[in-house]
Amino acid sequence: MSKKPIRLAVVVGSTRKGRLGPTVAKWFIEQARTHGDLDIAVLDLAEAGLPAELSGPPKDGVYASPQVTAYAAEVAAADAFVVITPEYNRGYPAGLKLAIDSVYSEWHAKPVAFVSHGGYSGGLRAVEQLRQVFVELHAMTIRDSVSFPMANEQFSEGGKPRDAEGAAVAAKQMLNQLVWWAEALRTAREDRPYAF
Numbered sequence: 544m545s546k547k548p549i550r551l552a553v554v555v556g557s558t559r560k561g562r563l564g565p566t567v568a569k570w571f572i573e574q575a576r577t578h579g580d581l582d583i584a585v586l587d588l589a590e591a592g593l594p595a596e597l598s599g600p601p602k603d604g605v606y607a608s609p610q611v612t613a614y615a616a617e618v619a620a621a622d623a624f625v626v627i628t629p630e631y632n633r634g635y636p637a638g639l640k641l642a643i644d645s646v647y648s649e650w651h652a653k654p655v656a657f658v659s660h661g662g663y664s665g666g667l668r669a670v671e672q673l674r675q676v677f678v679e680l681h682a683m684t685i686r687d688s689v690s691f692p693m694a695n696e697q698f699s700e701g702g703k704p705r706d707a708e709g710a711a712v713a714a715k716q717m718l719n720q721l722v723w724w725a726e727a728l729r730t731a732r733e734d735r736p737y738a739f
């Protein structure tokens with residue numbers, strides 16, 4: 544069994560100017576750093592520069608767009624994902640869908656967890672929709688998530704959530720589940736390539 548640290552990609556799903564997403568991501572990354580042996584990468588979709596038009600399947604790992612090739616390499620290198628998503632009009636951001644659809648086999652047989660931030664819903668409706676999308680990518684979504692209702696108010700005090708203790712407990716529980724799946728699925732992928 545591989546002893547390498549789990550490579551965790553934290554996907555920042557909102558891209559608009561003045562977004563809260565990076566504040567939530569920064570808080571989450573602090574939680575993940577204290578969790579254990581994780582090799583953490585940040586995939587900020589505002590910086591990925593993905594073209595709006597899907598580029599189609601790669602040839603020998605190279606996509607038509609260099610931005611997609613670079614992004615695909617990051618997704619391929621990851622053993623696990625945490626998607627930080629806001630909720631927009633009861634769904635998840637269009638830019639996040641573009642990022643999900645831009646690659647395919649790179650998601651396969653890997654676990655995906657969610658940290659959501661929204662208004663009254665806490666982004667939970669966006670998360671439920673994302674679960675439906677990720678099943679099509681042969682990904683395994685994690686039961687527990689972390690959710691921030693009225694997130695702008697929650698993070699108004701120096702980038703820390705108001706209920707910092709409760710949020711840390713929720714993040715730990717989610718990370719426990721995510722790491723369990725990440726290790727199990729990495730071992731399974733190494734043992735037998737997932738090719739279905």
Ligand SMILES: Cc1cc2nc3c(=O)[nH]c(=O)nc-3n(C[C@H](O)[C@H](O)[C@H](O)COP(=O)(O)O)c2cc1C
Nearest residue numbers: 557562563564629630631632633661662663664694
């Ligand atoms: C266009 C738009 C639509 C939104 N729709 C919802 C919604 O349907 N439900 C909800 O709870 N919050 C909604 N919100 C609030 C956001 O989810 C919340 O403010 C979130 O933290 C914004 O994240 P961001 O600043 O990273 O984009 C909406 C915000 C925007 C900008």
